[in-house]
Amino acid sequence: MATIRARKLADGAVSYTAQIRIKRNGVQVYQESQSFARKQAAQAWVRKREAELDQPGAIERANRQGGTVKEMIDRYLIEMEKVRPLGKTKLGTLQAVRESYFGKLNDQDITSQQLVEYALWRMGKEGGGVKPQTAGNDLAHLGAVLSIARPAWGYEVDPHAMSDARRVLKKLGYNMRSRERDRRPTLDELDKLLTHFRGIQARRPTSINMLKMAGFALFSTRRQEEITRIQWADLDEVGQRVLVRDMKNPGQKIGNDVWCHLPPEAWAIIQTMPKALPEIFPYSAESVSTSWTRACQILGIEDLHFHDLRHDGVSRLFEMDWDIPRVASVSGHRDWNSMRRYTHLRGRGDAYAKWEWLEKILQAPVKLGAKTLK
Incomplete structure (x- = not known):
């Protein structure tokens, strides 16, 4: 059952809060709410979410707590160590990602937008001011974890998020590919x-x-x-x-x-x-x-x-x-x-x-x- 309530804000504007409650056998099994500036938008969101939640297993997925990027990386490191230790660069990169703000994200929150934002953050002053190629390596090593986390361990990771993020960064003009190294000792x-x-x-x-x-x-x-x-x-x-x-x-x-x-x-x-x-x-x-x-x-x-x-x-x-x-x-x-x-x-x-x-x-x-x- 869904309800939409109007609430007058301090500046005189009106906000509409849409709330969805679902009961089974008299017991509430799910609740979700979201606010909108327009009533039509709230109504559209209700129709869309109710249709989504009506799909088999949707309630269970919505109630799922999920896992963090940090947990995924930790598991990846443990599993890879059983086969062969990771290289110094890849290990250091994954440890840095794990300890950054990105490591706190839940699996379902990993979108192309979040990945693009992380790459831009890494290239910015707060993220270390690295070159685009370094940020590209970060995404490559993180992508290795995400590609396994969904099919092997059941994490809810969008399989297209990484490729979409790389496409966006390329459109923005960033060359994320590592340059060919030509250094030789004299x-x-x-x-x-x-x-x-x-x-x-x-x-x-x-x-x-x-x-x-x-x-x-x-x-x-x-x-x-x-x-x-x-x-x-x-x-x-x-x-x-x-x-x-x-x-x-x-x-x-x-x-x-x-x-x-x-x-x-x-x-x-x-x-x-x-x-x-x-x-x-x-x-x-x-x-x-x-x-x-x-x-x-x-x-x-x-x-x-x-x-x-x-x-x-x-x-x-x-x-x-x-x-x-x-x-x-x-x-x-x-x-x-x-x-x-x-x-x-x-x-x-x-x-x-x-x-x-x-x-x-x-x-x-x-x-x-x-x-x-x-």
Whole structure:
């Protein structure tokens, strides 16, 4: 049953409050009200809501308390941790979203308008003043949670909200797509970094052997997470290749195991590692990233990521006149479009043909710490 009551406001205007009460067997099971400036609008809302509430299961859905974005993210993190830990960037992004005002929203309140507002807030001063590409990454990581929350856990999430929000932001002129990164280390930068790491190794022999890690990343084109997962059992001695487990791929993140060829330099570095543990490089990927970032800060090297060694490695192979299939056999790329993002040529030939650091990397001693050996 619905009622509409008129109420005179302090400024003399009239407000109309529409109220819907539904009873079953003499017991009120639902109540909802909303105010309007015009009586016709109140009447239209009553007709629309009564028709909606008359649908099977509508009352139960309307009475549902729902869950928050924070609860969805928490569950997502728990479930993903069972399979494989999330990357540092994605984990940090989801934790930030969870603790923001957006984390307090209920599932049914997640609309395209709310998502657009969040992106604009992130790009504004209060939200951190991030670039559109960063806000776009926020939406991408949040979208991964929302896409699972509805079909897997029963949260009431509009499946079109995210795509609609991205369309609106594009119409508003924001380029939310990440720019293609073309940063490669110079030989001078690598000389400074490896000299720094060799000094640390001399003072703390059991620390992460960043000489081996950096050298192998460059010549093998492997990501830091992949390097720290490689085991001795994953090596094919005859084929001089390695099985890269769960290789990063947009369509298949788990179970995407790929055999990748190891160039001679990468193969030689592996042979210098001790066979004390199943893992060839028994280090934490996050610790490797932290060591690299700290070294760059100390040395004043700007905007150079450990992942840029992969860019450099792929580009180097093309500069050596390797064809696409041969480079792909090392990098693991499935198509040229993906590989193109990693290819930023500087010239022809092998810039590392007479690189003095290769021999230093090979000769560098490795001593695993007590924590590593546990």
